[in-house]
Structure formats: C-alpha cells, structure tokens
Amino acid sequence: MQVTFGPQVARRVLRYELDRLCEQAGKTHTQAGERLGVSRVGFTHLVSGKNLPSRPALEILLDFFGRPDRIPMMLELLTVAKLKPDQQSTVRQDIESSSSLNDFELAVGLEAVANGIEVFDPMVVNGLLQTEAYARELIAYHASITLGVDIEVSVALRMRRQSVITREESPAELWWVVEEQALHRPVGDSAVMAAQFDHLLDMTSRPNINVQVIPRDVGVHPALSGAFFLLRFDDDWRVAYEETRRSAYYYDAPDAVEDYGKVMNHLRHLALNPKRSRALFAKLRKEVQ
Missing domain, CATH: 1.10.260.40 (lambda repressor-like DNA-binding domains)
Incomplete structure (x- = not known):
C-alpha cells in the first residue's frame, strides 16, 4: 500500500x-x-x-x-x-497479516494515542466497534482473495485496537457516523449479526461513545467518496485520514482538517441523533432473531 x-x-x-x-x-x-x-x-x-x-x-x-x-x-x-x-x-508500507481498513502501523500508532476519534463509515461496522465474530467474517473473506493474510493475527490485532475506547483510564471519545445500509449488510449468519447489534447497544451505553445513523432515505451528502477518520490529540493537534484499496492519505494541514471537520458536522446534522440511532439498533436486533 x-x-x-x-x-x-x-x-x-x-x-x-x-x-x-x-x-x-x-x-x-x-x-x-x-x-x-x-x-x-x-x-x-x-x-x-x-x-x-x-x-x-x-x-x-x-x-x-x-x-x-x-x-x-x-x-x-x-x-x-x-x-x-x-x-x-x-x-x-507492507500490511503484514492485516485485514484491510486501518489495521496497519501508522493508523494503529496514531489511533492508540488519540483522545478523540470521529469516523464516517458507509459500508460496514467500524473496526473499533466490531465483535470478534463479525471481524473474523470480514477478515476471512479478505484472506480468501489476498495472499499472505494471517486470519488469527489479524483478528487479534483488530480486537487490540479497541482498547483505545474501552480502557479504564482516559478512554478516547468516539463519535461514529454510519450509513444505515452498512447495518443491513449481512456479515456472517444471523447469530453473528445479532451479537453485533447487542455489542453496539452495549458499546453505545458508554459515556465516551456516540453513534449516529444516516437513514437510507437520505440522498446526496458530502461524504459519498467514502470512509474517513478525524483524530484529535491532547495538544489539540488534529489529523484526517482516508484510504482507497491501494493508498492511504494523512492530512494535518489546518485547511484540510477543517474541511473534513465541516463534512463530519454536516453528516451529524443529516443523521439520526444518538438516542434514535440506538433505537434503530434495537429494532434491527429484533429483526435478526
């Protein structure tokens, strides 16, 4: 990459x-x-x-x-x-035994020391909020079409990354905006999806985690080009991150970070509020029983 x-x-x-x-x-x-x-x-x-x-x-x-x-x-x-x-x-950068989005060194290194993480995801549940079973389904598929991927090492890395928002001392604040279509995408069987919705309900009960869902009836919005991250650090330094299948880009110029920040704020405005988003998780959980 x-x-x-x-x-x-x-x-x-x-x-x-x-x-x-x-x-x-x-x-x-x-x-x-x-x-x-x-x-x-x-x-x-x-x-x-x-x-x-x-x-x-x-x-x-x-x-x-x-x-x-x-x-x-x-x-x-x-x-x-x-x-x-x-x-x-x-x-x-060789992505040794990693699965895909953000499981390689620069991203993991920055994420681990950030105190604020804002993410937009249009396709799947973000890696920071995935269950092990959901992550394994994604990684196993990636391994089936990509040489050299170690599924067990990759799953373990994906799970370790989550400590940034689950650690007891000073967990990072996560604000995740996700397209509703990502929640309807079946990853694994109904048991995997049910457990994933249970996990989302549990994680969003934490005071440092906010989730907003963009309903399927929302049409054009400013992030149709794909997923991105915004990371904030103790000294208020910020960096934006996005990737394609073959490349990854980090932007820390103030104008670039401000641009991504404006996009994220616009997405938050279009999305359901956190309370209604949790209600949607509960509804979808019932539908996969």
Whole structure:
C-alpha cells in the first residue's frame, strides 16, 4: 500500500513507537538513556517529541529493545520526520497479516494515542466497534482473495485496537457516523449479526461513545467518496485520514482538517441523533432473531 503523510504524522508515530517498544521490552527511560549515553531526561525528550533521534541512536535503541526488525520502518519514519512542515512523502508500507481498513502501523500508532476519534463509515461496522465474530467474517473473506493474510493475527490485532475506547483510564471519545445500509449488510449468519447489534447497544451505553445513523432515505451528502477518520490529540493537534484499496492519505494541514471537520458536522446534522440511532439498533436486533 502507498501511504502519504507529512513530518508531523511521522514524528507522532515515531514517538509513540519508541515509548511503546521501550515499555514492551521492560526497559525504563533511565535504562534507555544510559544505553544511548544520555540522561533519562534525554530519552524522555525523544518520546515527547522535543528532539528527534539520530539514525545510529535509533538503531541502537531498537536493538536494545530487542526489535531490530523494526529498524527499516522506523528509519523511514525518521526520514519523513525531518522534512519541512509543508512537505509530504509517499512510502510503500507492507500490511503484514492485516485485514484491510486501518489495521496497519501508522493508523494503529496514531489511533492508540488519540483522545478523540470521529469516523464516517458507509459500508460496514467500524473496526473499533466490531465483535470478534463479525471481524473474523470480514477478515476471512479478505484472506480468501489476498495472499499472505494471517486470519488469527489479524483478528487479534483488530480486537487490540479497541482498547483505545474501552480502557479504564482516559478512554478516547468516539463519535461514529454510519450509513444505515452498512447495518443491513449481512456479515456472517444471523447469530453473528445479532451479537453485533447487542455489542453496539452495549458499546453505545458508554459515556465516551456516540453513534449516529444516516437513514437510507437520505440522498446526496458530502461524504459519498467514502470512509474517513478525524483524530484529535491532547495538544489539540488534529489529523484526517482516508484510504482507497491501494493508498492511504494523512492530512494535518489546518485547511484540510477543517474541511473534513465541516463534512463530519454536516453528516451529524443529516443523521439520526444518538438516542434514535440506538433505537434503530434495537429494532434491527429484533429483526435478526
């Protein structure tokens, strides 16, 4: 897949990955700093985004964390992170054992540290709200027409992604707008669909999750080109994301983000409110019994 993004996106994912790999390796910031020959504060500056690591430092850290396999991807991120603010780069990213929408590294990395997620989906239930059985049906079909997809690894990754909205401490706020037609699409048998509607009813009872359904009688609207994400972070930095079958694009220029924000607000205006959307889930749940 061709992935197009700019230096701010690269910096964010680089920071997130360094901190995540450090934690996974059971290392402290002090230990990582010592390995580099700097103080704990020196390493903390790397994972806070104040400084960028050098190429040799990045290689040393990834070897120290026991993840030399991540060196090519991280060096690619470092190259993009050094670009001028108004520049973008297009790189090739292999989607190892992933299923499709958003299960690859840049998207997962950004999503995991976002505090606000807005999504529009026209075709299927969003991955953050899928049951394991529903996800397995989608991923298994994708695997049947795509070489190299590991179904079990892909399903596990899809489920892990959901922790961003289900974690106990500071879960991200999710606002999902979905076309009604996506809810009528049969994915698996009636048991899979019934469980999926039960899950949607359960998830939308959480205070950090809002869902709105665009009724089937709504005609033309500003997102007919397809699904997209808007991600918001603690410092109010925002990025928009969309993908095609062969390419993915990240936009963090203020005018681009504002444009996607206007589209999302228009969709919310056209959609049923969250209460009526939940009532529709309940109605559809009864219909698949």
